[in-house]
Amino acid sequence: MLLDSLPRSRKLDTGYLPTLMDLLGDLISAGGPRPEDYAELNRSIRKVGDDIRGGVVTEELVGRLLAEVTEKHFEGTLQHAARSKPHGYSGDFQIIDSIYCLSTAVNPKLRLWDLFFHSQSAPCAVRNRKNYFHQVLSTLPVSVDGTRHRVLNVGSGPARDLREWFTSERPQKLFFDCVEMDAKAIQYASNLCRPYLQHVEFYHENALRYVPSRGYDVVWSAGLFDYVNDKVFVRLLKALLGVVKPGGELVIGNFSTFNPSRDYMEIFGDWHLAHRSREQLIALAERAGAEIQNCSVHWEAEGVNLFLHIRVA
Numbered sequence: 249m250l251l252d253s254l255p256r257s258r259k260l261d262t263g264y265l266p267t268l269m270d271l272l273g274d275l276i277s278a279g280g281p282r283p284e285d286y287a288e289l290n291r292s293i294r295k296v297g298d299d300i301r302g303g304v305v306t307e308e309l310v311g312r313l314l315a316e317v318t319e320k321h322f323e324g325t326l327q328h329a330a331r332s333k334p335h336g337y338s339g340d341f342q343i344i345d346s347i348y349c350l351s352t353a354v355n356p357k358l359r360l361w362d363l364f365f366h367s368q369s370a371p372c373a374v375r376n377r378k379n380y381f382h383q384v385l386s387t388l389p390v391s392v393d394g395t396r397h398r399v400l401n402v403g404s405g406p407a408r409d410l411r412e413w414f415t416s417e418r419p420q421k422l423f424f425d426c427v428e429m430d431a432k433a434i435q436y437a438s439n440l441c442r443p444y445l446q447h448v449e450f451y452h453e454n455a456l457r458y459v460p461s462r463g464y465d466v467v468w469s470a471g472l473f474d475y476v477n478d479k480v481f482v483r484l485l486k487a488l489l490g491v492v493k494p495g496g497e498l499v500i501g502n503f504s505t506f507n508p509s510r511d512y513m514e515i516f517g518d519w520h521l522a523h524r525s526r527e528q529l530i531a532l533a534e535r536a537g538a539e540i541q542n543c544s545v546h547w548e549a550e551g552v553n554l555f556l557h558i559r560v561a
């Protein structure tokens with residue numbers, strides 16, 4: 249059915265794309281993919297990804313067909329939200345919070361597509377990084393003089409991680425300064441953290457230009473550095489290193505070159521990130537002036553979201 253959208257002259261030389269389009273057509277008719285369909289669908293997506301990398305089919309053609317299918321059949325799904333970018337950019341506060349909350353489409357006929365989305369390793373890694381952030385915060389020594397540790401959260405998005413930190417039983421209260429470029433994200437996050445606003449301040453600023461006027465025990469940023477090129481990465485890292493207090497730590501999240509759902513993100517969601525390896529992150533840290541013995545890279549359980557830690561002496 250969906251195969252009809254392929255230009256007739258291209259049908260013979262588009263590699264695995266017709267098979268993927270046929271499979272999508274079958275799954276749409278069946279009301280969406282069920283867990284037993286995931287392996288075949290994931291395999292087909294990766295084969296089309298291989299075909300793009302191998303020059304068998306162009307990313308432009310695949311993107312155009314997937315855009316048409318998404319527009320026609322998936323309005324209201326997370327895949328549609330990823331492609332249509334209602335806030336003007338990938339990874340906005342709304343889709344990130346839908347990932348945290350495992351939200352699914354209101355229309356039950358679309359629900360299976362959102363469950364497939366949530367089953368991918370990338371959204372699992374995003375959910376895991378919230379817990380990872382909490383672990384980092386939990387390692388802060390309890391303040392002896394009663395002053396609260398201060399955390400800078402750069403690109404804070406929906407602040408679901410903060411809300412859950414505040415609502416859980418924690419040994420100590422922290423104060424969070426959040427830098428966020430999107431005013432709607434700040435509005436959403438302020439609402440989510442409303443009962444705890446005495447512990448958090450939002451700054452509506454571009455992190456690339458904003459210079460905090462104080463030092464921090466922890467500087468955290470997840471879901472921001474993997475949207476920028478190496479030059480901007482180093483510039484921002486250098487600036488943030490300058491606001492970590494002696495004895496403090498800076499932790500930067502970045503998607504790994506190991507991301508089994510990368511083709512799904514790029515082909516279905518038009519969601520492109522700068523994936524980086526452990527070695528690349530360490531090399532960038534060195535370029536930003538960090539001492540190699542103070543750097544380490546860790547990861548959450550999926551192995552998809554890496555975390556560059558830099559201790560400041």
Ligand SMILES: C[S@@+](CC[C@H](N)C(=O)[O-])C[C@H]1O[C@@H](n2cnc3c(N)ncnc32)[C@H](O)[C@@H]1O
Nearest residue numbers: 339403404405428429430433454455456470471
């Ligand atoms: C993918 S979200 C991640 C949100 C949050 N850190 C999390 O992990 O849940 C990235 C956020 O960074 C914000 N952002 C992107 N570029 C920024 C910049 N240059 N300065 C400040 N915020 C930025 C976006 O508006 C978005 O809310």
